[in-house]
Amino acid sequence: MSEFRRDPVIGRWVIITTDRSRRPSDFIKECETEPEKVCPFCPGNEKMTPPSILVYNGEKHSDDSSKWSLRVVPNKYPALAVEGSLERQGEGMYDKISGIGAHEVIIESPDHNKGTGDLSDEHINDIFRAFRERILDLKRDIRFEYIIVFKNSGKAAGANLSHPHSQLIATPIIPRRVKGEMKGSLSYYEYKERCIFCDIIREEMSSASRIITENSDFVAFCPFASRSPFEVWVLPKNHGSHFESINDNDISKLSSIMKDVLKKLGKVLDNPPFNYTIHNSPLKEPNLPYYHWHIEIIPKLIQVAGFEWGTGFFINPTPPEEAAAALRESE
Amino acid sequence: MSEFRRDPVIGRWVIITTDRSRRPSDFIKECETEPEKVCPFCPGNEKMTPPSILVYNGEKHSDDSSKWSLRVVPNKYPALAVEGSLERQGEGMYDKISGIGAHEVIIESPDHNKGTGDLSDEHINDIFRAFRERILDLKRDIRFEYIIVFKNSGKAAGANLSHPHSQLIATPIIPRRVKGEMKGSLSYYEYKERCIFCDIIREEMSSASRIITENSDFVAFCPFASRSPFEVWVLPKNHGSHFESINDNDISKLSSIMKDVLKKLGKVLDNPPFNYTIHNSPLKEPNLPYYHWHIEIIPKLIQVAGFEWGTGFFINPTPPEEAAAALRESE
Numbered sequence: 001m002s003e004f005r006r007d008p009v010i011g012r013w014v015i016i017t018t019d020r021s022r023r024p025s026d027f028i029k030e031c032e033t034e035p036e037k038v039c040p041f042c043p044g045n046e047k048m049t050p051p052s053i054l055v056y057n058g059e060k061h062s063d064d065s066s067k068w069s070l071r072v073v074p075n076k077y078p079a080l081a082v083e084g085s086l087e088r089q090g091e092g093m094y095d096k097i098s099g100i101g102a103h104e105v106i107i108e109s110p111d112h113n114k115g116t117g118d119l120s121d122e123h124i125n126d127i128f129r130a131f132r133e134r135i136l137d138l139k140r141d142i143r144f145e146y147i148i149v150f151k152n153s154g155k156a157a158g159a160n161l162s163h164p165h166s167q168l169i170a171t172p173i174i175p176r177r178v179k180g181e182m183k184g185s186l187s188y189y190e191y192k193e194r195c196i197f198c199d200i201i202r203e204e205m206s207s208a209s210r211i212i213t214e215n216s217d218f219v220a221f222c223p224f225a226s227r228s229p230f231e232v233w234v235l236p237k238n239h240g241s242h243f244e245s246i247n248d249n250d251i252s253k254l255s256s257i258m259k260d261v262l263k264k265l266g267k268v269l270d271n272p273p274f275n276y277t278i279h280n281s282p283l284k285e286p287n288l289p290y291y292h293w294h295i296e297i298i299p300k301l302i303q304v305a306g307f308e309w310g311t312g313f314f315i316n317p318t319p320p321e322e323a324a325a326a327l328r329e330s331e
Numbered sequence: 332m333s334e335f336r337r338d339p340v341i342g343r344w345v346i347i348t349t350d351r352s353r354r355p356s357d358f359i360k361e362c363e364t365e366p367e368k369v370c371p372f373c374p375g376n377e378k379m380t381p382p383s384i385l386v387y388n389g390e391k392h393s394d395d396s397s398k399w400s401l402r403v404v405p406n407k408y409p410a411l412a413v414e415g416s417l418e419r420q421g422e423g424m425y426d427k428i429s430g431i432g433a434h435e436v437i438i439e440s441p442d443h444n445k446g447t448g449d450l451s452d453e454h455i456n457d458i459f460r461a462f463r464e465r466i467l468d469l470k471r472d473i474r475f476e477y478i479i480v481f482k483n484s485g486k487a488a489g490a491n492l493s494h495p496h497s498q499l500i501a502t503p504i505i506p507r508r509v510k511g512e513m514k515g516s517l518s519y520y521e522y523k524e525r526c527i528f529c530d531i532i533r534e535e536m537s538s539a540s541r542i543i544t545e546n547s548d549f550v551a552f553c554p555f556a557s558r559s560p561f562e563v564w565v566l567p568k569n570h571g572s573h574f575e576s577i578n579d580n581d582i583s584k585l586s587s588i589m590k591d592v593l594k595k596l597g598k599v600l601d602n603p604p605f606n607y608t609i610h611n612s613p614l615k616e617p618n619l620p621y622y623h624w625h626i627e628i629i630p631k632l633i634q635v636a637g638f639e640w641g642t643g644f645f646i647n648p649t650p651p652e653e654a655a656a657a658l659r660e661s662e
Contacts, residue, residue, distance in 0.1 A: 005556040009515045009527055010508075014556045014645045022560060022648040024599045024657055027632040079646045092534045094555045158634035175644050177341075184340045196340055203423045224425045225336040225345045229353060268355045301358045303489035313506050314345045315410045317353040326355055 002080060002099030004173060012176055015079050015099060040076075041163035043110045049073040053104060054133060056126050070126050071107045072134055078103035079169060086143050086172050102138055102170040106130050112163050115153070115271070117263035124255035125248075127166070131278065132251070134168055135244040139283050144170040146178060146282050149243075154273025157300040174282050181279065182291060189290035197292030198239055210324045213260050217253040220261045222320035222327070229318035230269060230327070232261055232297040241281045241288035258295070264327045265299055273300040333411060333430030335504060343507055346410050346430060371407075372494035374441045380404040384435060385464060387457050401457050402438045403465055409434035410500060417474050417503050433469055433501040437461050443494050446484070446602070448594035455586035456579075458497070462609065463582070465499055466575040470614050475501040477509060477613050480574075485604025488631040505613050512610065513622060520621030528623030529570055541655045544591050548584040551592045553651030553658070560649035561600060561658070563592055563628040572612045572619035589626070595658045596630055604631040 002017040040048035043066070054072040074082075080101025087098045108127050109119055116124060131149050138147055151166035152158040159165075188196040204210055204221045212220045212232060220234045234257055236250065246254070265272065276297040281288055308314050333348040371379035374397070385403040405413075411432025418429045439458050440450055447455060462480050469478055482497035483489040490496075519527040535541055535552045543551045543563060551565045565588055567581065577585070596603065607628040612619055639645050 007554070007556040008519070008531065010511050011515055012556065012558075012644060014558055014647055016557070016650050017646065017648050018650050023653070024561075027560065027600055027603070091555075092538060093530055094534075152634075156634065177644070180341050184342055188339070199424055200339065203425075207423060223338070224422075225338040225343065226347070227343075227345055229358065230355075269358055272358070303483075303487065313343060313508070315348065316345055317348050319347050319349050322354070 001084070004097040004099060006095040008094060013097075013173060017079060017099070039112055039161065039163050041105075041107045041161060041165060042112050043068070046071075049105070049107075050076060054130060056130065069109060069123065070130055072130055073105050073107065075103040075105050075167065080171065097172065100143060100172050102141075102144070102168070104134060104168050106134075106166045106168070108164040108166060115164060115262065115266065116151075117259055117266055119259075121252070121255055121259065124259055125251055128251045128254055128258075129248075131166075131168070132244050132246065135280075135283075138168075138170045139244070141170070143172050144283055145174045146171050147280070148175070149278040149280075151274075151276050153275070154271075154300065157273035157275050159273075178279075178282065182282070185290045185292075195239055195290055195292050197235060197294065201235055201237060209321045212264065212324050212327045213257060215253050215257055217250060218257040220257055222324040224320065226316055226318075226320040226323070227314040228298050228316055229301050230265065230272075230299045230323045231316075231320070232265070232327070233294055234258065234261060234297070235292065235294040239289075239292055241285065241291045241293060243278050243280045243293040245287075261297065261327070264330045265297070267330050268326050269299055269301070274298060275300065332415070335428040335430060337426040339425060344428075344504060348410060348430070370443055370492065370494050372436075372438045372492060372496060373443050374399070377402075380436070380438075381407060385461060387461065400440060400454065401461055403461055404436050404438065406434040406436050406498065411502065428503065431474060431503050433472075433475070433499070435465060435499050437465075437497045437499070439495045439497060446495060446593065446597065447482075448590055448597055450590075452583070452586055452590065455590050456582055459582045459585055459589075460579075462497075462499070463575050463577065466611075466614075469499075469501045470575070472501070474503050475614055476505045477502050478611070479506070480609040480611075482605075482607050484606070485602075485631065488604035488606050490604075509610075509613065513613070516621045516623075526570055526621055526623050528566060528625065532566055532568060540652045543595065543655050543658045544588060546584050546588055548581060549588040551588055553655040555651065557647055557649075557651040557654070558645040559629050559647055560632050561596065561603075561630045561654045562647075562651070563596070563658070564625055565589060565592060565628070566623065566625040570620075570623055572616065572622045572624060574609050574611045574624040576618075592628065592658075595661045596628070598661050599657050600630055600632070605629060606631065 002015055004013050005016055006013050038045060050073050052071045052073050055068050057067060057069040080099045080103050082102050084098055084100050086100050089096060106127065109123060135147050138144060147168055147170045149168045185196045201219060205219065210221045217237055218234055219237055220232055222231060223233050265274065274297060276295055278295055280293045281291050333346055335344045336347055337344050369376060381404050383402045383404050386399050388398060388400040411430045411434050413433050415429060415431050417431045420427060437458065440454060466478050469475060478499055478501045480499045516527045532550060536550065541552045548568055549565055550568055551563055553562060554564050596605065605628060607626055609626055611624045612622050
């Protein structure tokens with residue numbers, strides 16, 4: 001059983017996993033290169049994962065390896081457990097919450113070696129359709145306040161398995177980072193009566209120097225205050241606070257721009273490790289005029305070091321204008 | 332010339348270095364193992380660094396390699412420049428500040444291969460004395476609001492050179508993370524009329540399960556809400572808000588506990604890469620009853636991945652109670 005623990009000074013929650021705890025020797029071993037084991041996400045090995053929650057082009061819980069094009073399964077080693085009741089309690093002067101949540105893996109395709117940029121447009125549609133479907137389903141569980149959808153690609157970006165996959169975690173608390181975004185965008189809205197992200201889109205499209213690519217419904221650019229070289233944000237041009245409210249046309253346009261951006265990053269940076277996360281509104285919020293869902297992509301090119309840990313701000317050696325130009329110009 | 336840029340939503344400042352910008356090919360090259368070049372921090376190579384600002388057991392600006400035991404030099408590739416005036420300006424809807432600051436390197440010893448834990452007690456004293464001396468000197472520059480002292484050890488922790496060194500950066504703005512700590516501890520003080528860190532020390536010493544080691548003036552433990560496996564905090568037992576106010580006795584006790592903790596981490600985790608940072612009060616604050624300077628040490632054992640980037644909270648697979656027990660029991 002894991003638990004949420006709160007740093008009493010800064011209010012940051014961490015998840016401490018107590019049941020599958022890692023001893024010092026686990027970390028030492030990890031530095032050595034391990035031989036690639038049998039991939040639990042490849043067709044034929046479906047029994048190595050828990051039974052699927054969602055399957056495209058096949059049957060749910062089906063073992064027929066020849067059929068599925070995408071599977072969603074519970075994470076075999078979840079950071080949070082679905083079963084159990086949500087309990088808040090003190091421990092001395094500290095605060096903790098039982099580690100309730102959902103942790104799922106989206107196995108994006110049967111092909112072990114195809115990155116998102118290599119898949120067909122229709123197949124990428126399925127990935128974003130699966131995100132939407134899972135959020136809409138999990139949203140019905142009233143214990144959950146937030147769902148984060150993210151992809152770690154490459155070992156340096158935290159991926160333990162190389163078969164293309166993404167993950168989602170539903171949590172009973174709203175993460176601090178999300179609260180910060182909501183607070184910042186609300187305060188802008190109260191002052192200007194405009195969505196700050198809509199203003200950012202207008203600013204970027206008018207100055208153009210940080211734009212990478214766009215289509216009728218989405219725009220991709222390197223943000224003005226990029227934390228890391230080649231950071232990319234992808235925003236819907238039309239205001240919307242909840243990712244899960246997007247329609248099939250939006251999904252098709254999102255897939256198309258994501259494919260384009262990931263291909264460009266792969267080409268310019270020689271297939272770098274990367275993370276992307278969907279920044280979304282908390283589950284129980286209604287449509288919000290001040291928040292605008294979007295995707296943030298961070299290639300893992302530099303180490304986050306002491307300065308960043310100690311201050312929370314970042315040193316970025318590549319101006320976003322230069323990064324955007326390099327990405328814009330690549331085919 | 333670098334600049335500070337502010338994320339308009341979350342209020343996070345980043346430093347964008349525009350003069351020594353890194354192109355895509357720099358990142359690709361970096362993945363390959365480079366041969367160890369001539370070390371600019373080793374005795375005999377003093378001319379490879381800018382002239383020293385501070386030298387122990389030798390003469391300032393001296394080229395006599397046989398004499399110095401510790402040198403402080405300006406960073407040859409500084410993130411911020413000392414020369415220039417501090418200008419705040421807008422760029423469209425965004426905010427930026429000229430990249431003014433100081434960026435210095437503390438070359439901890441002439442010995443290329445000795446980690447902090449391998450140095451004599453007296454030599455470690457010198458490192459902390461140098462931190463104090465540089466902060467007291469830079470504090471006189473009224474443009475600076477904060478000084479962060481940090482050490483990156485090992486390539487995975489962001490160190491580009493393996494010769495033992497630490498760094499300091501003086502900034503004209505108070506970092507967001509520091510503001511968060513000040514705000515959190517002030518709000519606790521307003522409620523309880525006690526310093527939250529003093530309370531944490533009492534709590535940890537009474538429960539004992541997370542204590543690693545202590546001496547008459549300092550205590551080291553794994554914090555309740557550790558972000559990463561084997562995170563360690565070192566706090567002075569007596570309240571003090573400013574690191575630079577510590578006396579020589581404090582320094583000697585601090586050196587002793589830091590040596591002890593770093594040796595234990597090295598032994599238990601096979602010399603892991605790590606970062607430590609001194610968490611200190613902003614320069615212009617008077618003595619504060621609510622903030623308590625301390626050191627946070629984070630071994631680099633797991634990758635910060637999409638979940639952490641997207642939410643700001645962390646998944647830690649090693650409970651601090653187990654980490655503390657392993658460190659406590661090692662000689």
